[in-house]
Amino acid sequence: MHALYVMGYIALMLVIGFYFSRRKVHDDSDFIVAGRSLSTMVLTATLLATFVGSGSIVGGASFVFQYGPGAAIFFFAGIPVAALLIYFLLASKMRRSEATTIPGLIEARFGPTARTLASLIILLAYVGIVSYQFTGAGQALNLAFGLPVWQGVLISAAVMIGLATMGGLISVAYTDYMSAVIIFISMLMAVPLVLAPLGGLDGLYKALPQVQQSLLGGLSPWQAMGYFLPLFLLILGDQNLFQRFAAARDPATARKAAMGLVIASIACTSLIVLLVCATRVLYPEITPSTAMMTLAQQGLPTVIGGFLLASIVALLLTTGNSYLLSASASLTQDILGGLFKIRIAPHRALLANRLTVVGLGVLAWVLGAFFPSVLAMQMYSYGMYGAAITPVFLAALLWPRATPAGAVAAMVVGGLVTLVWEIVLGKPMGWNSVLVAMPLATLTMIAISLMKRPAHLSGATTTGNNG
Known part of the structure; x- marks a missing residue:
């Protein structure tokens, strides 16, 4: 019965995608x-759906299942904290920019070399993010239909690529809106149903393993910070978010949506934590990453569980769409147009974007074979972006003193340290790479920028002295 809800919802999404494409x-x-x-x-709904995709429903659920509600605060706090900073500092600036990609904005401050490097790093990170959306959705289809996970991944990849190819951001935004409303209502209705047999919040807390009743759930402070920073830094400078603010009607709309994301993310992640902790007590032997899907199928009435499972699958699919679209924009505008100087005729630009969506989707599917764990791929991708792109993006908007040389050096250091820490060294001490890569990248940019006075400031000084 649950499978019918999922099939119906996927069919509805495809119909919406086809409508918008036409x-x-x-x-x-x-x-x-x-x-x-x-x-x-x-805009608020599509922002929420983008950042409460596989990262929260599969990777985040796995984290909560293993470490408990206290540690979950560190994992999920990155969303509202970053959104709050964006509300006060960045949202209006993002919408006023004429650029439609982060590398385009970076080029305006730091030149074409910085744009090329930023676009390559974003592609590497975003293909990784799309890959774990495929894996998470494949696991959900495995539970819903009993398919082998690899078949679920193939079907999920085909649906994500198809939806993104047909309708672009506008179809993703409206399916996100529908999915965000349904999953919020489903989770809200599910919470009292799962808490009642456990004796409420107090009974749930006491039934958790002893180590999960502590604030950090057995993690060291540095490990907890290593889970907070990747998501925080990704959202703070995420091209996907930048692209959505560029899609807002005006700067005021973008700013309101940032505050909407603060409120909605706190509400949704709180519900996820409660439901996963209840699942931990009710079904302690399951695979952690399947907690939300297991609860939807086995722990709730059919109607509520069916809608919850369908909206979970939908969120996984549309989050993958979002990152495919952002990666496609970077590939066509920043790499083909910026690096290789390939001029795509206006009447062929739409076709070019659709073809790159397909190509990047296939690449993401291949990459998933090397990172079977959703949480591992999530931390790698977030860490790569947060260390190499976010400091430079923030400097482009907020620090006039930053120089092109400093920006390029920061991206090189951030990207290389992430790769070495994660792949070559194998995460020493259990620390996620962002704890090392982000500070080193930021310090590199500051040090090199301060060694040479930027040309625009030098010109201003000279003019002042002559006057």
Whole structure:
């Protein structure tokens, strides 16, 4: 019965994608930034759906299942904390920018070399993020239909690539809106149903393993910080978020949506933590990453469980779509157009974006074979982006003193340290790479920038002295 809900919901998403591809997507702008037409409610919902995808429902659920509710605060706090900083500092600046990609904005401050490097790093990180969306959705389809996970991954990849190829951001935004509403209502209805047999919140807390009743759940402070920083830094400088703000009707809409993300993310992640902790008590022997899907199938009435499972699958699918679209924009605009100087005719730009979505989706599927753990791929991808891109992006918006040489050096250091720490050294001391790579990248940018006075500041000083 649960499978019927999932099948029906996927079919509905495909119908919506087809509708928008025929009626609303006419050019490159419609495909990449939804014609800059999104309202506050739709923008808030698509932001929430993007950052509560596999990262929260599979990777986050796995983390909560293993370490408990106290440690979950560190894992999930990155979303509202980053969104709050964006509300006060960045949202309006992002929307006022003429750029539609982070590398495009970086080039305006730091030149073409910085843009090329940023776009390559973003591609590497985003293909990784898409890959674990495939894996998470494959696990969900395994539970819903009994398919082998590899078949679920193939089907998920095909649906994600198809949806992204058809309708672009506008179809993703509206399916996100629908999915966010349904999953929030489903989780809200599920909480009292699973808490009642456990004796409420107090009974749930006492039934958890002793180590999970502590604040850090057995993690060291550095390990806990290593789980907080990747998601925090990703969202703070995420091109996916930048692309959505570019799709807002105006800067005021973008700023309101940032505050909406703060409130909605706190509410949704709190519900996820409660439901996963209850699942930990009710079904202690399951695979941690399947906690939310197991609860939907086995621990809830059919209707509520069916809607919850369908919306979980939908969120996994649309989050993958979002990162495919962002990666496609970087590939066509920043690498093909910026690095290789390939000029794509306006009437062919839409086709070019659709073809790159397909190519990047296939690459993400191949990469998934090397990172079978969703949580491992998640921390690697978030760490790569947070260490190499976010410090440079923030400097481009907030620090006039930063120089092109400093920005390029920071991206090189951040990317290389992440790769060496994760792949060559195998995460010494259990620390995620961002704890080392991000500070080194930031210090590198500051040190090199301070060694040479930027040209725009030198010119201002000279003019002042002559006057």
